[in-house]
Amino acid sequence: MHWICLLFFCVYTVSTKNVGTSDVRDLKSALEGTLNTTEVIRILCNRNNSEIQKIIDLYHSTFGQDLKEVLNEKLSDDDFKYFIIALLDTKPYYEAKLLFDAMNGFGTDEDVLIEILVSRTNKEINEIKKAYWNLYHKDFVKELKDDTEGDLEDFLVLIAAAERDESKHTNIEKAKKDANRLHEAGVASLFHTNEEVFNEILVKQNFDQLRLVFKEYRSHKIFVAAYHEIEVAIDEETSGYINQALKELIQVIRNKSNYFARLFKSGDRKRMIRTIVSRSEIDLKEIVEQFGGKNKLKTFVEKWTSGDLKNGLVTFLENHWYRFTIQGYSYNLGHFVNLTSIIASVISLEQFITFLIFAINSDNLSEYTDSSLGYSAYLALLSAISTVAAIGIVNSYKYVIFVPNISNSQVQFCSRVAETLVGGGHDVTMLFVSHFSDYNTSDVKIPKGVKSYNLNAFVEGASKAEIEKEQAKMIFQETSILDTRLMTMMKKFTNLLNEGCRKVLQDKKFLAWIKNENFDVAYAYVYSTCPQGIIHYAGIPSWVWLNSGPMLDHVASAIGVPTVPSYVPPVMMESTDEMTFFERTKSFIGHALSGVIVGLMAESNTAVFREELNDPNFPSTLEISQKCPLVIVNTNELYDLPRPLLAKVINIGGLGVGFDSAKPLKPEIQKIVDSGKGTIVFSFGSVAAAHEMPEAWKNSILEAFAEFPDYQFFMRYIADDLNDRLPKNVHISKWLPQKDLLLNPKTKAFITHGGYNSLQESISAGVPMITIALFGDQPKNAKLAKKHGFAVNIAKGTISKQTVSDAIREIINNPNYSKNAQRFSSMVRKQPFKANELLLRWSEFLAEFKTLDNLVPAGQKLNFFQYHSLDVMATLLLIVLIILFLIYKTLRFVICKVFCCFGKSQGKLKQN
Secondary structure, X not given: OHHHHHHHHHHHHHHOOXXXXXXXXXXXXXXXXXXXXXXXXXXXXXXXHHHHHHHHHHHHHHHOOOHHHHHHHHOOOHHHHHHHHHHHOOHHHHHHHHHHHHHHEOEOOHHHHHHHHHHOOHHHHHHHHHHHHHHHOOOHHHHHHHHOOHHHHHHHHHHHOOOOOOOOOOOHHHHHHHHHHHHHHOOOOOOOOOHHHHHHHHHHOOHHHHHHHHXXXXXXXXXXXXXXXXXXXXXXXXXXXXXXXXXXHHHHHHOHHHHHHHHHHOOOHHHHHHHHHHHOOOOHHHHHHHHOOHHHHHHHHHHHOOHHHHHHHHHHHHHHHHHHHHHOOXXXXXXXXXXXXXXXXXXXXXXXXXXXXHHHHOOOHHHOOOOOXXXXXXXXXXXXXXXXXXXXXXXXXXXXXXXXXXOXXXXXXXXXXXXXXXHOOOEEEEEEEEOOOOOOOOOOOOOOOOEEEEXXXXXXXXXXXXXXXXXXXXXXXXXXOOOHHHHHHHHHHHHHHHHHHHHHHOOHHHHHHHHHOOOOEEEEOOOXXXXXXXXXXXXXXXXXXXXXXXXXXXXXXXXXXXXXXXXXXXXXXXOOOOOOHHHHHHHHHHHHHHHHHHHHHHHHHHHHHHHHOOOOOXXXXXXXXXXXXXXXXXXXXXXXXXXXXXXXXXXXXXXXOOOOOOOOOOHHHHHHHHHOOEEEEEEOOOOOOHHHOOHHHHHHHHHHHHOOOOEEEEEEOOOOOOHHHOOOOEEEEOOOOHHHHHHOOOEEEEEEOOOHHHHHHHHHHOOOEEEOOOOXXXXXXXXXXXXXXXXXXXXXXXXXXHHHHHHHHHHHHOHHHHHHHHHHHHHHHOOOOOHHHHHHHHHHHHHHHOOOHHHOOHHHHOOHHHHOOHHHHHHHHHHHHHHHHHHHHHHHHHHHHHHHHHHHHHHHHHHO
């Protein structure tokens, strides 16, 4: 068995090429100074597409450069550049770019359009259309109609609809009828060929059925001998590009691999490159076999190409043929353990090495047999090892995320965290802590591969609808921090969380479950210290304080983040880092209170734990919080206010926002967008319900929108009370494709309450904001966006037709807002380290090392006087005062002595 393990290691090492920093450093060296194309070929042509994507990301994160741009600039040979740049895109994006170039160069390149569209599956065509939209914000089918004409246009548009039956079902009677219809529509037609019949049959039916149709067409007795093959009929009845398109489609139907092999033989270098790159991970092995085998294709490539292009193509083909041999024979991983024990007993090391070498070098594995074992056993072992090799060896950790089921935005953010972790190959459980029995969780989407556990923390009499109703009465009015209604609501919310914690601790089944799961890391929310207590009780070795927005003040206070009130305002304060004396006073008081708040919160939670667990020595949840190993915050240092932070605070702002691509808008929405000069999106998010706005607000906003008839306004609004007074250019819906609308190039502004999700969405899309801040951190977010120059603020106490219309006019007439928004969007996209990478790597790091006591600041142990060095300043001041006092006394003594002596001498002079 030892040699089996050794072979596994060797095969794993050579068959899966791990992407590392050494690769990107070598690539960087190859591209600096004198260009080293040999290194470029070695690194890029020996990789599959997913590995190349990792190289691109790693190159960008390491050097802050776009690898595509660097290669495009450095490579001079056009054909070699065409090949290398082609390797860098994912398949749908590569083919979308080919189609775009085919329709936007000097004239239309019909050859490329035909080649790609007739040979792709429905799924591939749909992926290409999506990529085309993401790249160019244009509808591919519409572009296709504009750039082709006549019969070819009808044919290609029909294919682009991607509606072919792709089943294996065949019907001989239908095949006979369709063969007859093709004959009547073509050679038997007295006047002209009926292309509609050809299109309907050839474009819509599955390949197996069409092969049957062609067979019937050839053998049908009513046909003239000259027209036995359908291609002959097409040549007779059509010409030009439609003739080419129909014949190429028939070639694909008959034998797709043979069709691509013929493209090789055309000698067209770009067509050869397109085929090799686009089919490399799909059916290149079959295409090579149709061509005549690996060696014949290699000879052909060497004959028709030269220099770097020849070396690159040969290396690429050799590498991918090797992958076909080693990794192409997939096998169920579950059989590996049994296979190794069985086969190791009957196969020698020498036999297996002989087979392995033969497998790598042979065009046909089935040629190899061995009387002592047989081909299938060798293949089984090779398959098992290669499958394990393809999967790789990773450390998988167990994570649990405490999800406060109090708002959609909280759940959404936690889902993004879970999705990132499970994407890294880890075991993830989302622990939903539900405080409201009337909170609808049916639309909560659990990411694929993520487990969930629903925890009942219902408090009798607590109603989410009731709280939202009370909240709605306040958020649309000007309120003070001292407003009694606000204080009452905060008290209710705190009691709700505290009693919910008690309910959780009474669930003995849950407590046993979380203890037995042996999680490596837990993620706690910030609204209560209850999760920290549960984490301690369950013995989970490490945890993260997860902030779904900017870091809250009580979290900063608990973990010892240096907070300077003079330029770091509290999260809930309407201010930036440039404050007046009055604002600095409020900031000082606010930060002082945050320490008191976290202390009171922890004190009440600790009392619940000690009571419910009957353990008077249970540690304070504040003490547990202060030892927090890591704090992950949903913000970004590029647009948050600059402030001192600790090394344990990790920013992952924009995680999962996913604004790199947009889906095409529904036709009815796209039609509205196209009809206007621009588009403006209005949404108050999921917490603030727009239908609860005062009537005066609704009227003012609608009247302001009506002043811009050339612009289309989309409002997220769940009630129907506006239907009878909507201006023609205002469109309301309970749900909006907000992301897709924001990414649409015609969108000019985003009117929002200024929630942190909205702020990040605006930045990601590069769309300026008009903010109407309502509550919480929204006033600060609004000020932040205004400070950065991509927002206009409207104070909620000043809402009127005039203020709203003035804000819209300012945004659409002043291009600086859009420029600033796009600048921040570009900065975030090109940031050296991505949010998902930071989350995943730090989470894995924490799971490995458990505690990070070396990141706990000593300042946590200091009292207020020590932390601010007030005792030192008092001592120094006292010393200075003593010195001044001594100086004063000394001077006084000296002066007195001098004047006393002078006085005595004057007296003697008078006497004399």
